[in-house]
Amino acid sequence: MVMKPEEIYPGIFKVTQHRSRKIAPPVNIYIIAGSEGLIFDAGYGDNTSLRLVGEAIKYVQSINAKWHISNVLPSHTHPDHFSGLTGLRQHFGITIMLTQKMARVLANPKAYRHSYRLSTLQQYRYSTVFQRISERALQPVFRSMYKRVYGIAFPGSPDRTVCSGEVIAINGFNFDILHGPGHCDDHIMLYDRKEGILFAGDNILRSIYTWLGPPRSDLAQYYSTLAMCLHLPNLQLILSAHGSAIQNPKERIKEIIEYRTLRTKQVYSIVANETDGISFAKLLNILYPRSLQRRWLAKGWIIVTLEYLVNNNILKFEGRKIKANTVDIHAMLKKFLPC
Numbered sequence: 001m002v003m004k005p006e007e008i009y010p011g012i013f014k015v016t017q018h019r020s021r022k023i024a025p026p027v028n029i030y031i032i033a034g035s036e037g038l039i040f041d042a043g044y045g046d047n048t049s050l051r052l053v054g055e056a057i058k059y060v061q062s063i064n065a066k067w068h069i070s071n072v073l074p075s076h077t078h079p080d081h082f083s084g085l086t087g088l089r090q091h092f093g094i095t096i097m098l099t100q101k102m103a104r105v106l107a108n109p110k111a112y113r114h115s116y117r118l119s120t121l122q123q124y125r126y127s128t129v130f131q132r133i134s135e136r137a138l139q140p141v142f143r144s145m146y147k148r149v150y151g152i153a154f155p156g157s158p159d160r161t162v163c164s165g166e167v168i169a170i171n172g173f174n175f176d177i178l179h180g181p182g183h184c185d186d187h188i189m190l191y192d193r194k195e196g197i198l199f200a201g202d203n204i205l206r207s208i209y210t211w212l213g214p215p216r217s218d219l220a221q222y223y224s225t226l227a228m229c230l231h232l233p234n235l236q237l238i239l240s241a242h243g244s245a246i247q248n249p250k251e252r253i254k255e256i257i258e259y260r261t262l263r264t265k266q267v268y269s270i271v272a273n274e275t276d277g278i279s280f281a282k283l284l285n286i287l288y289p290r291s292l293q294r295r296w297l298a299k300g301w302i303i304v305t306l307e308y309l310v311n312n313n314i315l316k317f318e319g320r321k322i323k324a325n326t327v328d329i330h331a332m333l334k335k336f337l338p339c
């Protein structure tokens with residue numbers, strides 16, 4: 001029996017891949033039907049996930065003889081979004097589209113690993129020697145676990161290169177490719193202005209706040225991307241990579257900006273309270289006193305927030321100690337934050 005994908009909007013179908021919930025969240029794959037139909041986000045690359053997308057392609061093509069699903073484009077190069085690329089090409093003859101930036105990251109495992117390497121200064125500021133040694137020792141274990149659970153495979157060269165500013169026309173839709181960094185430096189989104197539909201990838205999620213972490217996240221860029229989305233003309237509907245559709249897009253974007261602003265102010269206040277400065281480990285402990293797991297997961301957004309405040313001269317590092325500059329934080333943040 002063929003699993004029917006959900007037609008979430010006339011001509012747009014959604015397939016949700018489920019893996020192990022703890023380490024691999026459910027991810028949405030969208031199929032935009034047309035004579036040169038597009039799969040937006042490649043999802044996981046294991047056999048079960050690929051079979052699910054294959055069945056969805058078959059189903060969509062069976063609805064209209066003119067429909068053919070020919071291309072796949074990931075929103076960004078996190079493993080839950082690109083791992084299926086190679087299998088989709090191999091098993092279903094789908095053409096892989098990538099931006100140049102994505103192609104560089106996905107060229108081979110070495111280039112991919114390199115894109116995640118922290119700078120020496122970041123390593124010094126945010127981790128101890130012991131943490132660095134144990135992380136290095138555990139790396140092969142994590143690598144093989146991710147490869148197995150996510151089905152990671154590298155496509156090598158793309159079949160077609162696309163760039164932001166380009167328009168993809170499918171079955172009456174005209175999708176502008178928008179560069180939307182912040183969560184990930186090579187993140188793109190698709191926007192059809194006439195219908196007001198935004199494929200937001202991981203940038204805007206309905207019920208959770210997107211993960212941020214170094215070295216590929218950037219809070220200033222994330223704020224700019226959110227502001228850009230907020231001002232998209234005629235925005236009606238957001239289809240995200242995780243969770244359900246967002247029917248109140250502007251309200252949700254404002255909520256996310258407010259949440260990030262609150263977190264930014266919280267980090268500033270903790271540092272400003274410590275006149276002699278504070279270490280990153282202590283800051284982490286104050287924010288997440290109870291759970292080691294939450295500390296591990298949340299480390300990323302705290303680093304990204306610190307870098308944002310340091311880059312804007314609101315905080316500074318003296319060695320490994322973080323200190324507040326004597327500024328009017330509210331006036332300063334007003335200058336930098338979108339609302």
Ligand SMILES: [Zn+2]
Pocket residue numbers: 076078183184202
């Ligand atoms: Zn992501």
